[in-house]
Amino acid sequence: MHPFDYVAATSIAEVNSILAQHGNRARPLVGGTDLLVQLRGGRFDLDAVVDIKGVPEANVLELNGALKMGSAVPLAVMYEDQAVRDAYPGLIDCAELIGGIQIQSRASMAANLCNSTPSGDTICPMIVHSAQVNITGANGDRTVAVEDFCTGPGRNVLEDGEWVLDIVFPAPASGFGAAYERFIPRNEMDIAVAGAASSVTLDGSGKITDALVALASVGPTPVFVTAITDLLVGKEPTEENFVAAGKIAYDAVSPISDMRGTIEQRRHLSGVLTRRTLTKATERAKAG
Amino acid sequence: MVDKVHVKTTINGQEYEFLVEPYMSLLETLRDVLNLTGTKEGCNDGNCGACTVEMNGRIVDSCCVLGAEVNGGTINTIEGMATAEGLHPLQQAFLEEAALQCGICTPGFLISAKSLLEREPDADEHRIRYWLAGNLCRCTGYDKIIKAVQKTQATA
Ligand SMILES: Cc1cc2nc3c(=O)[nH]c(=O)nc-3n(C[C@H](O)[C@H](O)[C@H](O)COP(=O)(O)OP(=O)(O)OC[C@H]3O[C@@H](n4cnc5c(N)ncnc54)[C@H](O)[C@@H]3O)c2cc1C
Ligand code: FES
Ligand code: FES
Numbered sequence: 001m002h003p004f005d006y007v008a009a010t011s012i013a014e015v016n017s018i019l020a021q022h023g024n025r026a027r028p029l030v031g032g033t034d035l036l037v038q039l040r041g042g043r044f045d046l047d048a049v050v051d052i053k054g055v056p057e058a059n060v061l062e063l064n065g066a067l068k069m070g071s072a073v074p075l076a077v078m079y080e081d082q083a084v085r086d087a088y089p090g091l092i093d094c095a096e097l098i099g100g101i102q103i104q105s106r107a108s109m110a111a112n113l114c115n116s117t118p119s120g121d122t123i124c125p126m127i128v129h130s131a132q133v134n135i136t137g138a139n140g141d142r143t144v145a146v147e148d149f150c151t152g153p154g155r156n157v158l159e160d161g162e163w164v165l166d167i168v169f170p171a172p173a174s175g176f177g178a179a180y181e182r183f184i185p186r187n188e189m190d191i192a193v194a195g196a197a198s199s200v201t202l203d204g205s206g207k208i209t210d211a212l213v214a215l216a217s218v219g220p221t222p223v224f225v226t227a228i229t230d231l232l233v234g235k236e237p238t239e240e241n242f243v244a245a246g247k248i249a250y251d252a253v254s255p256i257s258d259m260r261g262t263i264e265q266r267r268h269l270s271g272v273l274t275r276r277t278l279t280k281a282t283e284r285a286k287a288g
Numbered sequence: 289m290v291d292k293v294h295v296k297t298t299i300n301g302q303e304y305e306f307l308v309e310p311y312m313s314l315l316e317t318l319r320d321v322l323n324l325t326g327t328k329e330g331c332n333d334g335n336c337g338a339c340t341v342e343m344n345g346r347i348v349d350s351c352c353v354l355g356a357e358v359n360g361g362t363i364n365t366i367e368g369m370a371t372a373e374g375l376h377p378l379q380q381a382f383l384e385e386a387a388l389q390c391g392i393c394t395p396g397f398l399i400s401a402k403s404l405l406e407r408e409p410d411a412d413e414h415r416i417r418y419w420l421a422g423n424l425c426r427c428t429g430y431d432k433i434i435k436a437v438q439k440t441q442a443t444a
Contacts, residue, residue: 099422101403102400106349
């Protein structure tokens with residue numbers, strides 16, 4: 001392994017300056033559950049890693065109508081917060097199924113997003129919650145919607161020197177519900193063969209006013225299927241309509257065959273998981 | 289060339305001060321720098337949990353932590369589990385229930401199980417199995433490990 005420096009940053013300015021100094025030869029470190037494994041495996045070399053866990057703004061977990069989640073907040077800290085659990089069960093779904101407790105104690109949602117694998121379990125749930133990513137760096141700040149963040153397997157919109165400070169989830173509208181499910185051959189500790197996140201918003205009469213579906217592990221990036229939104233808005237949340245949404249998902253994805261699953265299995269799963277998560281999101285929308 | 293990092297930390301209640309290469313994992317630091325070889329290496333990539341230690345109150349895979357990261361922190365490892373009075377009840381139960389064979393996974397399981405019982409003394413079997421899902425064992429088939437944890441609960 002190429003030797004690299006370790007910097008425990010304590011301010012945004014310090015992270016900015018280290019990243020600016022090293023260009024693509026430095027990266028932020030949160031849980032290290034991707035980064036250290038990849039460095040050890042020789043995937044790429046770095047001259048420095050910047051630990052951002054000591055930056056106060058990256059540790060914010062603030063629920064104030066909307067939820068602001070700092071990029072260094074571990075999954076376990078987030079899902080142990082009862083108010084966050086109550087407000088965002090669709091995010092808890094994914095946080096509790098990543099790795100085991102050891103991984104959840106260290107890994108953050110923002111780092112899962114920045115790792116940008118199509119199988120990243122937090123990315124689709126964030127998309128259907130309409131989350132916004134706040135990016136910072138020596139050259140200034142910008143905000144990008146989660147669905148626009150990933151650009152390819154392991155690739156995203158971050159330029160050299162940029163990093164994610166926090167992610168903001170809008171306050172759930174009344175009548176909003178969301179859910180995430182993935183298919184893996186084991187009960188725990190595996191990478192999704194396919195995953196689906198859905199959110200549904202119902203009006204007072206029970207009609208759908210919004211429905212968002214995003215699919216994991218079935219394309220080069222998470223797949224946000226806006227055609228399902230077009231289909232469902234204005235309709236009733238019926239089994240029949242959700243089966244139709246599943247058919248759209250089946251056609252919308254572009255999976256590959258690998259050791260975890262075939263193209264046909266992944267298409268099939270996309271349909272089934274879309275229907276299931278729309279159903280669960282609807283139950284939550286009605287209950288909440 | 290990178291410079292070594294100066295680290296001050298508390299391990300098993302004792303103060304440690306040492307220099308470590310900035311790219312060295314906590315697992316390597318414990319074993320190769322501090323000679324605390326009770327913590328084991330299985331996969332070295334976060335999958336097996338053999339390297340589990342408690343860091344600032346939470347269990348982590350020490351192969352996925354840098355030694356330099358523990359500066360100012362608190363670490364508990366398997367070396368701190370037994371006391372002068374004797375084995376920890378979990379260690380005793382693992383022996384009685386034959387919850388180990390080769391033993392490579394055992395320190396990790398013990399640290400994980402201890403953390404669970406301290407947080408949730410009444411965890412049911414499902415919860416115990418979920419909590420220990422990040423610890424792999426190639427020998428026992430898990431049932432004996434779960435029984436040992438339940439026996440510890442029953443005798444607590
Ligand atoms: C045993 C095991 C099981 C796993 N199971 C799952 C699973 O079920 N589902 C899943 O999706 N993943 C899984 N993973 C992968 C990994 O744990 C997750 O992707 C996790 O969310 C990464 O978080 P981290 O904090 O550890 O990231 P790190 O390794 O610290 O960082 C990941 C990447 O993001 C970059 N980065 C981190 N923070 C920022 C930031 N603020 N701004 C810009 N870039 C940043 C880093 O430089 C690095 O390139 C697993 C990993 C292991 C080892
Ligand atoms: S050696 Fe660390 S998880 Fe296997
Ligand atoms: S006893 Fe051998 S791996 Fe568990």
